[in-house]
Amino acid sequence: MTTIGNATDALSQYSVAPTTRKKELGQADFLRLMTEQLKNQDPLKPLEGTQMLGQLAQFSTVQGIQGMQGALGAVANVMESDQTLRAASLVGHDALVDTDTVQLQAGTGMNGEIVATSAGSINVEIVDAAGQVIDRVPVDAPGAGNVAWGWDGKTADGRTAPAGTYTIRATTGTGASAQALSTRIAAHIDSVSIEASGLVLNLAGIGPRPLSSVRRIG
Structure with missing residues (x-):
């Protein structure tokens, strides 16, 4: 007598592997459906050519x-x-970006631009992390536009500025008429990252910045 288990094993030899169904209709499938539609259309209401x-x-x-x-x-x-x-x-070049804060090594200077609104004197203050003004850099703007400036990395009394985070404050005018101006800092491009939002430049002392914030590369 054949056991149920043996019968099951015997039937499994003749089992058919399930077919994989296509998830999308191809051109041949579409034409086949069109043919079947024509075959089975209502004779009283045939499918119009249009x-x-x-x-x-x-x-x-x-x-x-x-x-x-x-x-x-x-x-x-x-x-x-x-x-x-x-x-x-781009790696190895300097990028000029819109920012007023940078982290520097001891005695390292920096340069950049001030966006002047008119001709006149501009006072650029270098402020340390404690909020103390350690140096002032006078800049003369010949007119409205970008004016280059630089700092040698030394305090007002000639000492080497320690490593740390520094903020640049640029103003024009005095007293109640004083006006803050936009500043830009040049930084070395250490590397470039490709993010979902686009290119991101990794700048020394500033960190990652999108390419859209870069004003000039040179």
Whole structure:
């Protein structure tokens, strides 16, 4: 007598592996459906040619969109690769960015620009992390626009400024008419990161900054 277990084993030899169903309709599937639709249409209400053409046009449109998406994806990959190569060439240069704070090593100076609103004298103050003004740099603006400035890394009494975080305050005018001005600092590009938002420059003493904040690279 054959046991149930043996019968099960015997039947398992003839089991058919499940077929994998396609999740998307191809062109052949669509044409097959169109053929079946024509075969089974109501004789009293046959499918009009315009309806068939409309369905074909819709299918062609979907195929075209899928092809376009693939092409755009390929273009995006090429652009990303090109962006990576361009980013690598930025490492080692200096970038001028909109900021008023920088972390410096002992005795390290800095340079940058002041955005002047008009001609006249500009007072640039170097402020340490404790809020103390350690030096002042006078700048003369010939007119409205970007005015270069620099600091030698020494305090007002000639001592070497210690390592730390420094803030630059630029003002024009005196008293109640004093006006704060925008400042820019030049920093060395240590590396470049490619984020979802775009290129990010890792600047010495400043940290990561998006490429959109860079005013000049040189």
